[in-house]
Amino acid sequence: MKTNKITLVKLSLIAVAAVFVSCDNKGDSMDAASLDFSGTYIQQDQMARPAINTVFIASGAPKDAFNSAIPTKMGASYQGVFQSRLMALNANYTTNALGQTAAQLTGLLATDVLGVDKTKKTTFFDGTNILTGRALADDVIDVELLLIFGGPTGGSNAGLTSDHVDKNDKDFTAGFPYLASAW
Amino acid sequence: MKKSKIALGLSLITITGLVFMAADHADAPAVTGNAADITDVYAFQGQDTNNMVFVVNTQGLLTPNATASAAFNENVMIEINIDNNGDNVEDLVIQAIKRNNKMYFFGPVAPGTPGISSMVKTNAMSGSVDISKYGSAPIIATENGMKFFAGPRDDPFFFDLGRFNSILAGSAPGFNNPGTDTFAGTNVLATIVEVPKSLLGSSATINVWAETKKKQ
Incomplete structure (x- = not known):
């Protein structure tokens, strides 16, 4: 002691x-x-749109493989995988509220980059703007559920198109750093 | 209606091993529970709409008790990738890496080589900030027209993940109303940088993604 x-x-x-x-x-x-920043750094995880790896890629090694992929390689490698997953999630999928076929939706999602607009409001989806960014308060899960389960009108599978958790458990701040203090 | 619901349940069960750990929290075995695990990425215009804010959260589902001891790793670089000509190859990167009690930021700057392998762009240091401590007021640094933060924050993500996993398992027909936020009361380690849009190239739109990269 x-x-x-x-x-x-x-x-x-x-x-x-x-x-x-x-x-x-x-x-x-x-x-x-005086600090040492030397060396080579190799990709471990990659992410842009929310929940893409978790939703569309099988557990275990395939998830690691997706995380170490770069966006230019993702489309060719993963669009087919994503489409199989989509049809397994919703066997009755035809098109969604954006009019996308299964191939079109999964073709968009398989290349995991987040489109961000520098000239207007940034939001995942606000009823008008689509994929112009991702703001903290965006209910991204409801958007994804709607596109996967909601059918062409958004009215299909009503019990599956919203998780009814509409906002964060703490308010965000108006200015930097925007995220709320830790619990 | 009933039939299609049953068919849906069955098709979900047939997806072996499909468990949602959304958004990207603990998404893959190699990164789960360590500093390289990205939980969420946000990109939005700042309070000053001339600026863009990038948020990269790591190490999700931290309980309040676990948060004080959660730390950034000096061997893990956080890299924000920005493509400004639509080919999904990064034209600019913003890198963040911890040394001692500070987070150092580099860029936006053209990467040495795009892709899975990077070096720190030491000639393009844009600033640094003391890493904020759990339970203390956030420390914000402003340099070169940019703002920087690194440290624990409330996880801004919200989702009834528990109910969704029950739906996938076939033990629940749909979501509850109201739902239960699985991420309520949990924290992340956030790296936040606010950048003048003018430093992000001249295109009207950009593609953004985040990576963690580990020193070899």
């Missing part, structure tokens, strides 16, 4: 010294110049 305490004190003194060194009033650029 005593040795632990001594070690702890020593360590914390070293830590304090280290902090003083790194705070040495030279500013960030000088700080950063």
